[in-house]
Amino acid sequence: MSRVFNFSAGPATLPEAVLEQARDELLDWRGVGASIVELSHRGPEFMAVAAEAEADLRRLLSVTDDYAVLFLAGGATTAQALIPLNIASPGQRVDFVVTGHWGKTSIKQARPYVDAHIAATGEAGGFRDIPPRASWQLSPDAAYVHITANETIHGVEFRDVPDVGAVPLVADFSSSIASEPLDVSKFGVIYAGAQKNLGPVGVTVVILRRDLLERAGQPRADIFDYRSHVKGESMLNTPPTWNWYLAGLVFKWMLAEGGVEEFARRNVRKSTLLYDAIDGSGGFYRNEVAVPARSRMNVPFFLADPALDKAFLAESVEAGLIGLKGHRALGGMRASIYNAMPEKGVHALVDFMGDFRKRHG
Numbered sequence: 258m259s260r261v262f263n264f265s266a267g268p269a270t271l272p273e274a275v276l277e278q279a280r281d282e283l284l285d286w287r288g289v290g291a292s293i294v295e296l297s298h299r300g301p302e303f304m305a306v307a308a309e310a311e312a313d314l315r316r317l318l319s320v321t322d323d324y325a326v327l328f329l330a331g332g333a334t335t336a337q338a339l340i341p342l343n344i345a346s347p348g349q350r351v352d353f354v355v356t357g358h359w360g361k362t363s364i365k366q367a368r369p370y371v372d373a374h375i376a377a378t379g380e381a382g383g384f385r386d387i388p389p390r391a392s393w394q395l396s397p398d399a400a401y402v403h404i405t406a407n408e409t410i411h412g413v414e415f416r417d418v419p420d421v422g423a424v425p426l427v428a429d430f431s432s433s434i435a436s437e438p439l440d441v442s443k444f445g446v447i448y449a450g451a452q453k454n455l456g457p458v459g460v461t462v463v464i465l466r467r468d469l470l471e472r473a474g475q476p477r478a479d480i481f482d483y484r485s486h487v488k489g490e491s492m493l494n495t496p497p498t499w500n501w502y503l504a505g506l507v508f509k510w511m512l513a514e515g516g517v518e519e520f521a522r523r524n525v526r527k528s529t530l531l532y533d534a535i536d537g538s539g540g541f542y543r544n545e546v547a548v549p550a551r552s553r554m555n556v557p558f559f560l561a562d563p564a565l566d567k568a569f570l571a572e573s574v575e576a577g578l579i580g581l582k583g584h585r586a587l588g589g590m591r592a593s594i595y596n597a598m599p600e601k602g603v604h605a606l607v608d609f610m611g612d613f614r615k616r617h618g
């Protein structure tokens with residue numbers, strides 16, 4: 258068996274130790290004689306897995322009791338629709354700060370329910386920077402302010418939590434959750450699809466300040482009601498047990514590796530290595546994002562000569578590096594270097610890029 262370095266944006270590479278453990282436990286989970294995915298979600302075995310996953314995630318991100326933690330199906334996109342349904346009144350203003358593609362999808366999902374107001378957008382500049390805080394047109398009566406903590410396609414990431422005053426801040430952390438320490442108390446809602454930093458696709462983490470659940474929100478089915486999900490401990494209907502279990506293994510792995518502080522150090526080293534290789538390539542490679550807004554998780558880059566893109570991708574695969582093709586919206590290349598990407602993977606990528614430049618530059 259030979260595993261490659263996988264730079265896919267999501268679904269993304271998982272820690273090898275987690276995959277090995279899942280393999281070892283697949284047929285017979287801890288002597289039960291059945292797989293964890295074959296057991297009832299309401300049985301003692303899975304209930305224990307679920308409770309442990311929540312406790313571990315709380316520990317990892319220092320989430321206090323005044324926040325509920327949900328493990329739901331539907332992906333981050335569904336959360337983008339459910340959040341306005343739950344915490345904004347019909348037609349109420351919501352302020353969006355748009356720093357890339359996913360900020361736009363969050364507006365698309367909320368628009369049927371609220372007065373979606375673009376408080377600031379980096380679109381005119383091609384989403385290469387975060388609009389300065391002083392330029393944001395915030396509304397004092399907004400239900401919440403929405404940001405995308407890390408834009409997975411454009412590679413633009415907030416370094417600091419913006420101050421938006423008394424209006425709750427809602428943040429899409431799909432591609433950067435648990436990549437560094439986070440002050441949860443600065444947010445009303447944090448949500449993230451699991452398939453980048455937390456585990457396999459199929460489970461979505463929603464971290465909600467409990468007082469927001471007292472808001473009436475909008476008429477909605479019980480299954481769309483976060484209060485019901487909190488009351489039902491994310492088991493209002495059959496939850497994605499396999500995904501939840503695997504995410505739980507990833508949480509344990511992250512804690513054992515040293516927690517988010519340790520991953521922050523690794524992520525600084527990995528992203529610095531890669532950006533330095535790009536910036537030091539004499540223009541052969543380029544990343545167009547303003548330096549302070551550069552993502553530590555997703556690094557889009559372009560070859561000066563796009564005619565070389567095909568060769569770059571083909572040769573990278575031969576070198577054991579996969580998933581480097583950029584998103585179709587931007588073209589070029591993108592290296593996603595989440596927590597589970599080992600430092601030696603980024604070294605291998607940088608070595609390959611240097612070698613490719615020598616041969617084609």
Ligand code: PMP
Pocket residue numbers: 267331332333334335359405407408409410429430431432450451
């Ligand atoms: N937000 C961000 C930042 C994302 O990267 C993605 C997926 N790439 C989404 C939202 C949408 O997530 P999902 O496919 O889980 O709905």
